[in-house]
Amino acid sequence: MKPYQTTLLSSLLITSLSACQTQVKTSPTTDVVKLQQAALSSQLGYDLVESLTVEVGPRLAGSPKDIIAVNWAMNKLTSLGFDRVYKEPVQVPIWERGEANARIIAPVEQPLVITALGGSIATPSSGIQAQIARFDSLEALQQARPEMVEGKIAFIDQKTERHITGEGYGKSVGGRSKGAVVAAQKGAVAIVIRSIGTDHDRMAHTGVMRYQDGVPQIPAAAMSNPDADLVNALLKRDPNAILELYMSPKNLGFNTSYNVIAEVTGSSKPNEIVLISAHLDSWDEGTGAIDDGAGVAIVTAAAKHIQDLPIKPARTVRVVLYAAEEIGLMGGKAYAKAHKAELPLHYIAAESDFGAGRIYQIDTKVNESAFAAVQKALSPMSFNGVVLGNNQASGGPDVSMLPALGVPVASLRQDGHDYFDYHHTPNDTLDKIDPAALAQNVAAYAQFAYIMANSTTTLTPLIVSSTK
Numbered sequence: 001m002k003p004y005q006t007t008l009l010s011s012l013l014i015t016s017l018s019a020c021q022t023q024v025k026t027s028p029t030t031d032v033v034k035l036q037q038a039a040l041s042s043q044l045g046y047d048l049v050e051s052l053t054v055e056v057g058p059r060l061a062g063s064p065k066d067i068i069a070v071n072w073a074m075n076k077l078t079s080l081g082f083d084r085v086y087k088e089p090v091q092v093p094i095w096e097r098g099e100a101n102a103r104i105i106a107p108v109e110q111p112l113v114i115t116a117l118g119g120s121i122a123t124p125s126s127g128i129q130a131q132i133a134r135f136d137s138l139e140a141l142q143q144a145r146p147e148m149v150e151g152k153i154a155f156i157d158q159k160t161e162r163h164i165t166g167e168g169y170g171k172s173v174g175g176r177s178k179g180a181v182v183a184a185q186k187g188a189v190a191i192v193i194r195s196i197g198t199d200h201d202r203m204a205h206t207g208v209m210r211y212q213d214g215v216p217q218i219p220a221a222a223m224s225n226p227d228a229d230l231v232n233a234l235l236k237r238d239p240n241a242i243l244e245l246y247m248s249p250k251n252l253g254f255n256t257s258y259n260v261i262a263e264v265t266g267s268s269k270p271n272e273i274v275l276i277s278a279h280l281d282s283w284d285e286g287t288g289a290i291d292d293g294a295g296v297a298i299v300t301a302a303a304k305h306i307q308d309l310p311i312k313p314a315r316t317v318r319v320v321l322y323a324a325e326e327i328g329l330m331g332g333k334a335y336a337k338a339h340k341a342e343l344p345l346h347y348i349a350a351e352s353d354f355g356a357g358r359i360y361q362i363d364t365k366v367n368e369s370a371f372a373a374v375q376k377a378l379s380p381m382s383f384n385g386v387v388l389g390n391n392q393a394s395g396g397p398d399v400s401m402l403p404a405l406g407v408p409v410a411s412l413r414q415d416g417h418d419y420f421d422y423h424h425t426p427n428d429t430l431d432k433i434d435p436a437a438l439a440q441n442v443a444a445y446a447q448f449a450y451i452m453a454n455s456t457t458t459l460t461p462l463i464v465s466s467t468k
């Protein structure tokens with residue numbers, strides 16, 4: 001091609017491109033491709049999770065660090081130039097971890113690595129010394145005769161299975177959340193569980209536990225997986241082995257935390273909302289990188305790429321960074337309550353709360369009559385490695401209550417094969433995040449939010465059958 005031809009062609013292209021830009025709206029498909037390119041070539045997601053984990057770090061709900069995290073989020077979202085940034089109060093309990101020590105004192109002395117479960121009471125200052133009543137699962141404890149448990153430390157020794165979906169967690173986590181109540185009902189003096197985790201590190205996994213009115217409160221802890229193996233092997237040699245437990249956590253009333261919210265205002269349906277979310281709080285032992293700094297970074301960066309488009313999508317894209325997910329979905333519940341009147345205007349909602357592994361599938365929970373149209377609309381996500389899945393999504397913990405309130409949800413499924421190696425441990429740190437995988441997540445959330453914010457399919461209200 002001769003130089004003048006190049007010039008001619010260029011000027012023709014420029015003329016036709018500018019004509020397109022001035023006279024014709026940018027094609028949504030083009031924008032979906034552009035969003036993917038922008039996200040995959042951007043550092044923003046990683047910069048955000050690095051900033052949160054380095055400049056704030058652990059941020060247990062109700063602690064002074066929680067408020068520092070809220071201020072971090074307000075400043076960060078404001079500096080990114082979103083159309084609106086605001087926060088809404090959430091009442092959260094204050095729990096301090098204190099110390100947690102355990103050792104076998106007979107027939108042989110063996111120190112053990114444990115951690116207190118979130119919400120647990122302390123042991124007496126002299127500790128607890130008792131025999132161990134071991135069970136394969138929460139169900140086995142539930143079926144045990146009280147005389148097997150009375151006066152002993154209950155030990156639920158259930159292994160968590162590794163799955164890409166994380167489904168092993170759902171099978172074992174009941175022992176953590178409900179074990180103390182069941183054990184106390186049978187007269188146990190404390191409960192220790194095998195960590196709900198898939199690793200073999202000598203590190204225990206914390207997580208929230210619950211008490212029940214009318215049932216005595218007993219101390220509750222998790223033991224590292226290698227220590228659970230050790231105790232199990234010791235009990236085979238001596239069923240009367242004695243465990244000593246000392247814990248000093250404190251429950252200290254309530255504090256005010258906040259859901260932090262940012263919006264890209266919709267161009268033609270600004271009152272309708274596509275909600276993408278994550279939780280800002282974390283456990284106190286790691287720096288909250290995969291749980292859930294990654295989610296905070298993914299949804300914030302995704303919305304920022306939409307904010308930067310020359311033409312905004314029809315609906316408002318709302319980013320919600322929830323308070324106090326870890327200790328009982330308190331931010332999610334507070335949001336659903338505070339926005340009750342506005343929920344019919346929520347077109348669809350999703351939460352990123354499963355680390356930073358690549359998204360391989362998108363599932364939805366929409367009315368069956370709309371499912372085919374939604375799948376068709378979402379099909380450009382396949383260029384980012386995301387296949388179209390089923391219509392049985394729950395949407396993530398903080399939005400899990402929304403389907404019953406008529407709001408459709410989506411679950412962007414991540415590769416979580418190693419998520420429960422690090423979850424709720426001191427090992428939840430930034431080095432576990434692959435920047436390229438994080439950027440793929442940002443691209444997927446940006447595409448999802450953009451497509452849904454422009455969708456012409458009627459989705460609301462979601463009709464959920466009460467039998468499901």
Ligand SMILES: [Zn+2]
Nearest residue numbers: 279291292353
């Ligand atoms: Zn989480």
